[in-house]
Amino acid sequence: MTKPLYKAVKTTLLERIRSGDLAFGDPLPNDADLAEEFGCARLTVHRAMRELADEGYVERRRRAGTRVATRASRGVQLSIARVDEEIFARHAVYRYERLLREKAAPPAAVATAFAFNAGQKALHIRCRHWADDRVFQLEDRWINIDAVPEAAEKAFLHYGPNHWLLEHVPFSEVRHDISAVCANAADAAVLEVAAGHALLRLRRMTMSTSGCITVAELKHPGELFSLCSDPHPA
Amino acid sequence: MTKPLYKAVKTTLLERIRSGDLAFGDPLPNDADLAEEFGCARLTVHRAMRELADEGYVERRRRAGTRVATRASRGVQLSIARVDEEIFARHAVYRYERLLREKAAPPAAVATAFAFNAGQKALHIRCRHWADDRVFQLEDRWINIDAVPEAAEKAFLHYGPNHWLLEHVPFSEVRHDISAVCANAADAAVLEVAAGHALLRLRRMTMSTSGCITVAELKHPGELFSLCSDPHPA
């Protein structure tokens, strides 16, 4: 159960950075010297340093050495979990409810994403995700049944399309777009809030090598939503 | 300029996953066999596999081998860049404008985060970030001048506190909280939108080893905001 050596090296270096002992832009000793200091092989230090660099704490350049990254360069990472997991994490009871399932011609924006011809149909699902007795998320999804023909048979009555898609369809890239909108009358009714209430809207587009697979619009009542952090797995 | 071997291994494995050739949950050959297949050392394969595991594409367990991760387990990562960089990335002109600077007792929520006594004062900054001729972000920030005494002297007239803090204060953790709210009269005026307009609100709390350093509330007009992705740096 002893901690790996490279991790120990990593955390002591990280502590020197976090404590301000090493300020932004300061150079660190080179790999070889650190290896001597810690009494280990250069590769061991190298691995610690590489991970620190991957995580954005330091910047490395050949010949120039390693220096503490100016914080500007590191973007804060936040992760979006799956809906039901997110709700579970809040110690709330998750419930899924399908509102609509149809095969229809998608709106222009979606049709374009799918590279559809006029009138070509896709699978359209609308559903609600509940956390305890409140609506947590309203999902409006279009699935490209040309790209994923198996989806056409699914009812998505007892579990969400997200769930199934994640486990059955390989994908390569996801694009997100976050914005805030006011609830129109229809949304307000379904989400059980007043019209005009601020909603957090997440648009998600999932691609595979063969093109766009699915497009989803997820709306949350403004109040409740994700708190995230920038953890360092020490 | 030739691609490192371990990266080549990594991408060909990734292609097998993405193409659906290897489905979710499928086992991959063990390190030794793959090493033979690719005609390289086990460590080289090991590194490729470790990175794939770090990035969430596969799951590894001792003795049990490596299998393709069920997508459920990987959270989508999105990164929040610095305001001015974000604006720059949009090819817009960035402008900073300070609206207020005072030393005052912070509201209860902030005072609690700072572990302040009643009446203890903090530095309060309100400012706007412009993208071309539109207000991109309204920032309302409290800085714990007990934790960061140097900040007390700064005017933050020509550049934002974010900028300075990032470069001068070591920190260990950032907590975020995203929500949507309707613009009240004051916000609407400053952001140059109609009252009731949906705003994207980001609350950010920055901690160091010695406690909470700063708390910021960042508001965006609903329309414009970050598009993010889940890239794989092949």
Next chain:
DNA sequence: CCCGGTAATAAGTATATACTTAATCATTCC
């Protein structure tokens, strides 16, 4: 004085080797 070649340097990659640790499978014994 600047320009460009070159040497020195530090990070990066690759390999062989050896040992550790966790997990699973199969066997044995009660």
Next chain:
DNA sequence: GGAATGATTAAGTATATACTTATTACCGGG
């Protein structure tokens, strides 16, 4: 039959060694 035990396997870690490559610093010639 079922639990304890031990063997086996595959990932994980650590080290020495060697070679590659990008970049800087220096130095000499035009």
